[in-house]
Amino acid sequence: MMAALLNANAAFAQVIPPGGSLLNPPLPPPPPPPRIEAPVIPQMDAPTTQNYAPAPQPSFSDRITSCLDDAAANGLGPSARAAYSRACANQ
DSSP states (O other): OHHHHHHHHHHTOOOOOTTOOSSSOOOOOOOOOOOOOOOOOOOTTSOOOOOOOOOOOOOHHHHHHHHHHHHHHTTOOHHHHHHHHHHHHTO
């Protein structure tokens, strides 16, 4: 009986560092410091580069607005404008 008590106490004998707790895990190591890089400075006599990307396609709302404007400029009535703008914007 005495041996069982001694073995049970041995299981609870753990070394807890100062300021530590059984409920809190050890802290992870600190992250590395951030890399600091100098920004690229444009040169005064360097040739400029042109962006030859195509212009972005107008949004559906922009297409509807321009189609409604075209329909009104052509003198169409409200119901004809609605039909024209649907057909025009979905092209």
